[in-house]
Amino acid sequence: MIDASTRAQFDLTDEQRQIAELAGEIARREIAPHIARWDREHVFPRALFTTLNDAGIMGILVPEEFGGVDAGYVAYALAVEELARADAGSAVTLSVHSMIAAAIVKLGRDEQKRMWLPKLASGDTIAAFALTEPDAGSDAASIRATATRDGDDYVLNGRKQWCTNGSVSGVTMGMFRTAGGGARGVSSFLIDNTTPGVTVERLTEKLGIRTSNTCDLAFDGARVPAGALLGREGDGFGSAMTALAGGRIGIAAQATGILAACLEHSVAFAKDRVAFGRAIGAFEGVSFKIAQMATDLDAARLLVYRAAALADAGRPFVVEASKAKLFASAAARKHAAEAVQIHGGYGYTTEFPVERYYRDAKITEIYEGTSEIQQIIIARSLLGKLD
DSSP states (O other): OHHHHHHTTSOOOHHHHHHHHHHHHHIIIIITTTHHHHHHHTOOOHHHHHHHHHTTGGGTTSOGGGTOOOOOHHHHHHHHHHHHHHOHHHHHHHHHHHHHHHHHHHHOOHHHHHHHHHHHHHTSSOEEEEOOBTTBSSOGGGOOOEEEEETTEEEEEEEEEEEETTTTOSEEEEEEEOSSSSGGGEEEEEEETTSTTEEEEEEOOOSSOTTSOEEEEEEEEEEEEGGGEESSTTOHHHHHHHHHHHHHHHHHHHHHHHHHHHHHHHHHHHHHOEETTEEGGGSHHHHHHHHHHHHHHHHHHHHHHHHHHHHHTTOOOHHHHHHHHHHHHHHHHHHHHHHHHHHGGGGGSTTSTHHHHHHHHGGGGTTTSOHHHHHHHHHHHHHOOOO
C-alpha cells in the first residue's frame, strides 16, 4: 500500500496511526462499496456518521470530559484524509463538524460546552457552519444578516448561502451583524436548528462532493437566547477566522486524500493497461505524471501535518494552514486532471472513480477561503499590510 511507505517517514504516534487505520478501514468497508450510487443519487449517508461516532472519530477534537477522544489536529487530519480517499463529501462533513466543535472548545462558555460538546462528540448532533451570504463570501466583514437584541434574546434575520451540513445539523455556528458596518459589528451565535424561524430554503446541487449536505438557510425573526452568543458581541469575525483556520487544516487534508486516491488508481491503471505491447506506465508520458503526483502528495502531507502539529502544540498555525490548503488544493485539482488523462477514455466515464475525484477536487480551492485569500494571508505574513 502506498501510504505504508510514505507515512512511515512521519513521526506519528501510535494513537494517530491507529486512528488513521480505523478511518481507512471504515472508508473501505462502509463507503467504497456505495460511493458510486451515493454520488449519482446525491445521498447524504447519515448512518456512516453513526459508525464514525462508534469509532470515536466524531469527537476527535472534543475533550474527554465532554465525551470526546481529544486526539488532536494531526489525528483529525489523518481521519479526514482517509475518508476523502473514498469520498471527499463525507470527509468535509466530518471536517466542518469538527471545526465547529473545536470553536466551541476554544470560545464557548462553560454552559455552551456542556450543552453542545457531548452531543457533537456522540454524533447525535451534527454541526453546521453559516457564514456566506449572496453578497458576502470571501469578504466576510460585509455580512448583512442581523441579530437584534430584544430583552434576554437576540432576533435573527437574513439569508445564509452554501451552509455545509445545514439541513442535517442540530446546531449551526452562524455569523450575524449586531452593530454597524465592518468586521467589529459581526457576532457569532450557536443556533439550535429547531428554533422557529430557521428554515431550509433550498438544497444546493453541486458539481462534486455530492454526499455533502449543502443548503441555504433563512432566518426570519428567529429568536435565540442571549446565551447563544459565542464569545463576546462584536467578536464574531474573529470567531469565524478562528474556526476557519482550523477548518483549513481539514480541507487541506481532504485535498490530500483526493490526491492520494488519484495516485493509487493511476499506479494501478498504469501497470494494468497495455498499449503498443507494453504497460502504459513504461512510457515517460505516463510515468512522469505519476512521479510528480507522488512527490506532490508527500509535499502536501508534510504541509498538512506541520500545520496540524503546530495547532496541537498550541503554537500559531494560521499561515501554515493557509500554505497547506493552498498547495494541497492546487495539487489535488492538477493531479485529478492528470489521473483522468492517464486513464484516457476510461477516465471520462463513471466506470472509474477518477472522474469523481476530478469533480470533487475543484471545491478545495474555493471553500474555507479561496486560494486567492490564502495567498493574501501568506503574503501579508511576510510583507505586512502595505495599503
